[in-house]
């Protein structure tokens with residue numbers, strides 16, 4: 001059994017009602033359930049978390065660094081401006097995969113910069129809720 005931490009940043013707790021034309025109609029807990037289901041079938045154990053608080057996300061990244069845990073992270077808006085989240089993620093020793101529901105490169109220009117991509121093993125964007133499953137699939141092969 002391999003533990004994987006899945007971390008979600010601000011406003012992702014609003015999925016389901018938040019701009020469904022961009023982010024889809026599934027809630028974050030439904031996305032979490034599908035990750036847990038995938039994980040069970042692939043000998044992974046998922047710890048799926050969300051916060052609107054930058055400091056909390058940083059604490060979770062520190063915990064992942066201390067426990068050498070692989071991380072799948074949707075940093076949401078923090079992606080585009082948080083040097084602090086990037087610095088915390090830089091301390092991870094196990095793989096980090098960045099995920100996004102939408103494809104930020106196909107959206108407003110301020111979303112074209114990711115401070116996280118440069119320190120992630122890879123990024124999966126634009127596949128809606130399936131981005132998370134694709135990230136888990138990728139994690140299995142790392």
Ligand code: DQA
Pocket residue numbers: 010011012074075076077078079099100101102103104111
């Ligand atoms: C997002 C894309 C970000 O630009 C945005 O701020 C989000 C969600 C995504 O999953 O598509 O909150 O990370």
